[in-house]
Amino acid sequence: MKIGHAGIVTRPDSPEVEQIGREVIAWFAERGIKAELNRIDAAMDVLIVLGGDGTLLHVAGEASRHQLPVLGVNLGNLGFLTEVAADEMYEALETLLFEDEVRMERRIMLTAAFINGATGQKSPSVHALNEVVIVKKSTEAMIRLRCWADREYVTTYRADGLIMATPTGSTAYNLSAGGPVVHAELDAIVVTPICPFMLESRPVLLGSQHKVTTQLLAPAGQVKVIVDGELQWTITENDYLLVQKASKPLLIISSPWKSYFNILRSKLNWGGASVDLPLPEKVCKHC
Secondary structure (H helix, E strand, C coil): CCCCEEEEEECCCCHHHHHHHHHHHHHHHHCCCEEEECCCCCCCCEEEEEECHHHHHHHHHHHHHHCCCEEEEECCCCCCCCCEEHHHHHHHHHHHHHCCCCCEEEECCEEEEEECCCCCCECCCEEECCEEEEECCCCCCCEEEEEEECCEEEEEEEECEEEEECCHHHHCHHHHCCCCCCCCCCCEEEEEEECCCCCCCCCEEEECCCCEEEEECCCCCCEEEEECCEEEEEECCCCEEEEEECCCCEEEECCCCCCHHHHHHHHHCHHHCCCCCCCCHHHHCCC
């Protein structure tokens, strides 16, 4: 991969991680490559994110707008998105510089905007890599949410809220709420109710070409809209939320040593072990 200009983004309020970022800048400088700390520019060739998944989520919107490939180095806790471990970082950077091709994944993102039910005015859109969540305050009764896919009515949910997740976000809040794991490179939107009143109210998997519109029905107080873990708006009865696929994906440089399912096994402890089990050669020749 040809790199002449790199951006290094570090976890906020962490002097230790910022120091590692400065060391990475020095490492690039020794190889004649310009690198800048905590700045994103369209002229850059790559972004190196040092931190956890939250750090990557914070820069995902801007990175996707500029179509900057992102390599995530896990200096946090779980590390679903930041696939490269701290002790693998420099080896991964060497691979970036000296391999002609790196494994690049195109992860769809969502945009969300709310429409005022009284005036019809639409808010500016915001981007989400994981999910857009409509959720009630913990002490309030269930809310009712009408839902459409494009102009086709889906159902009215009675629940504590509703999650609209990307495949990338299917292993986040969506999974905790009983939604399915969806392979990260698929083009789809997962709609999952949170603690629905009717047990048969199940998650729905939609093609990413669909626009999902949700209306908050009366009676309702203020309800929160949370985008990738951050409170974005409060909406009230008869307001609408519009969620759809963003025009540009996030380009994630995958770890050269781990597959998607290897990461799931190691992070979710599927089967109790993260080791790979290769398909036997006698079967592979028929695949």
